[in-house]
Amino acid sequence: MDLRGRFSTATARAASRLGREPDTKRRWAARARVLLYVGVTCLLVWELYISEVDNLPTGLTVVQVAAIVILYGLGRWPVVAAALSIPLVMAELLIGVHPFSLTIVTSVVTTGVLIAVRPRPIGYVYVATVITILTTVQPTDLPLADVASWLVVFFVPCLLGEGVRFLSSSVDRIQRTSAAQLTRQRRDLARELHDTSIHDITSIIMALERAKLTGIQDPKVLEEIDHAIAIGRQSVVSMRGVLKILRAEDGSDRRSGTENVPAAIAAAAPTLQRALDDARASLERAGHSLQVHVEDHVDLPLPFSVRTALVRVIQECTANMAKYARPGAPCTVMIERTDVETRALFLNDAREGAEADSALSSGVGLIGVRERVEAVGGSLVVRHHDGRWIIQASIPTISSASEGQVERAAQH
Template identity: 30%
Template sequence: MGQWASAWRDVRVPAVVVVAQVLWWPLRPWWFGVALDARSLPGVCAVAVVAFGALLYRRRAPELALLCAVLATALSGGLATVAVAGPVAVVLTSYALVVHRTAVVSAGGVATAVFGLAVAAAFHGASLRAAAGAALLLSAVGGATWAVGRLRRRIHSDRDAAAAFRAASDGLAPFAVAEERRRLATELHDVAAHRLTAIVVSAGAALRLANPALREGAVEHAVNAGRQVVEDLDRLVVLAEPDHDETDIVAVDALVAQHPVARYEHTTAALPPAVTALVYRIVREALTNMMRYAEGAATTVRITAGDGWVSVEVLDDGGAPAAGDLGAGRGLAGLRTRVEAAGGSLQAGPAGSGWRVHARLPTRSDPAPGTPTLAAAGGAIRDRALVVLALGLSTGAVLMPSADDPDPLAAPVPAMLLVALLTLHALPLAWRRLAPGPALGAALSILLAWLGCTAAGWTRRDPAETFLWCWWVELALVYAVGAYRPANRSGLGAPLAVAAVGGAVLGAGTGVTGNRVAAAAVLAVLLAVPLITTWVAGRLVATRRSRQAVAETREREALLRRAEGAARNERLRIADGLRRSAREHAVSVVAAAEAGRLDEVAVQARAGLHALRELLHGLPADSPDLPPAVAALADLAARRRSSLRYIGAPRPLPAPLEVVAHRAGAVLITDGAAVVVTYTDDGLGMEVRRRPPVGRDLVRSLRHMMDAAGGSVTLDTDRTMVRFWLPEALR
């Protein structure tokens, strides 16, 4: 039972509610001038006890706590005026459910509670109309509770993620160093090791065959290739750009021409530069391996293009190894990662007596995984809850019967028109963040239309009374104009326009006598004070948000500068090591070739290969712990032998979004997974295809993670494909 033991922070709220109930029972009759009914005391005590227990466990079991609070409130319908602990417990347990559970679960729980209380009201003798009005008012309270709880849940998630990012920010520089080492290792393998291997093979063949023409060709090749190795090494340790990021098919033709290829076919038209560069790498790696392990083999190279795909095949019929101990053992593995990251596939293996390398690459970018629209993102969902609040308060108040005022629903046509106007007046709240100005304009138009309908006698509800009941909608929209409009468009006209329209509506009310124009002007001035105050509050919030964004951007840029500086220093350190090892051997290769000492050429080229191999095996071994950032997922995928590719231009994202995306990727990416990360203007999407399927516990954890960050997650039927989406807008 230790896990159910309550902490002091869990006891404080239920204790306060019980104390308030104890004070309310005897004091309410005294305040309102009614007699104290001692017969209600047992029922009040029972409700207070149930409310205390429900609130005590509202964090650890919010569903059960809400159920108990609703049952206690529903069964105490006759004590509604004195048993306040039950309704308060319903609101607080509903809030706890929203904070600690996902949007769907919490919305279902709140809706069920509202329905149950409405049914209880009807059961205790309320008329159908009164029960419907009570349901709408309860829906308003539930919508407000849900909106506030969702906001609190998002704030908790963002604070936790931001703290995690700050705690791990010191790891960005070591991570950048490790990434630079990994990049240099790949480039050294793809460029320098390829040319040194060619020198070893050609020199060894010339020495064995003792053919003067072959010897002369090997010497010339060693001179040219050795100089290229020196240039490559100098470039790799100074420039950050990788080799052959953009090339064309002519470069592939020239590469094939440098090798004894028996047959070369290509039927490709113009390909995207990135695809051609990858074709170049595939052919180069395959031909290098052919020189190492199948000297003298008849080799065929085929490059064919289809509808949206290009196929690359390099096939040999077998041969003898040119020399042992030349490979670093990571060429095909790194190449397969590159190919899969581009959305293709690569197979390499025996084919008869020889070896076959076959790759298939897409020539068109895949469309981004399906992402929800902005209207479905976190802030807009809370705005829809405000719509429920506005509809519930206005229509619920109209439905509740009153003995003092005339019934506005007595005639069907005016009743339907009234409900339609109330609904249309509430709907603009759904767009208060996306389009605050047009939303406010729509709300004001409804007020003016209402005023016209009243003047024509089409509605029986006093517009002034309705405005006083509903004008918080205009206040919310005026705040949104101040908080969400661009900084160069202040929107000061918004509160003034609402004050003018509100003054006109109030001036047309039944309670105003005398000069209505003067009354409307005075009332407009009075309304302008809270409206301008609300607008100023929105502007202050917008200014604070902008300053925070600028500060976060500067902090991120400082982190990136430190990381880039650390990577540059590491590149210089590796450059110094290369100058003392592989580069010196490459220079010696050139010198020996120019002097005609072919045996020395082979020795120095082999020594250079061994130096590179040591570097290739040593560099990635000291990778640090991954920082919680999207960029670190590439390293994580490489460690787990998975492919990762990007759609859209990668960019720094807000720290909470980076952390949540990394946490989700860390639990989803398994060995052999295929990952696609999509950057859009308004957020980040990720698609992970993996084996084994995602378990139920992991799905539950992902849903909670995405829901708290305002995102969403979907799975296919066999749970091997997971897609999630995190919005950057509407924060």
């Protein structure tokens, strides 16, 4: 049993390498149907050629052509095709079997498909029925030899069908196991984020609100406190949106979670203009001025994945400007959009000898931004030249139809 389990796992992993997308099996089934249609067409042409060359009886030609035509429906309705093929086998036996019987070929192919994609008993009942017809309609002097011969003939499609069934079930088992592990990891991560980050941010907001009640008179200090409270509240809202995304695959939300994930992601990320306004306000509080150069048509609807990636790039890069830019130096953001991509350029004078606070700088911010950009097919370039930090992001704007529908719905 252990050897079988290891073989099943190894086979499933090997098959999974053919495609890791959720619809991999459906795509391979579609390709198999196309291959079946091509093969059936070749058989049909071959049958018409043989009928003409060998001058076959009209009845036999009609039976064999009908058997081949049945194979066109085998990809989608294998049980119906199998039921229709049985009387054709009997008809050919009564008319006279051709040395190269395409009706038998139809039965062999049907057997493999039935066992592979339908409940196993259906395939074996079909095999037993066909062999019974082949050995009883026109019996010979050696009935046991005939049965053994036909069993050998049908053993090959049975074996191939069992192999495909075993491979498919192994892949399904691996996918179910992986999905269960991923669900547990997402649930654990959501719980930790809720119990740590959201609680801590909420505590900070409450501390700032208590500080306001102490009677602070300095307008600048009050402005900074109000800004910190607003940012904290927005962070809590965004974090709760992330928690909904993480729990979208949980059992309690399994029916509607997957459809709502794109909308939840789009809703959690601010708009492009909001991200630029927040960046300008944040840099002004840090003593910097932000120069923004944005093309007029950049605000046209963007795919949610592109908009989310672009907004996160703006947030991370402008946060780096506040930490690493030379005091009082202007910072520049330029965004342009073409028919195929959106480009963002960030420029600022670097502060000499600046050392970031280890508590505020993890060192992985730009790594995360690069991963996010590359996940949507873009690229991120970071370089230090002539005392300036230059970050350039390029994100393709060609998206799927579903992303466009989600984005339009979110905007309306």
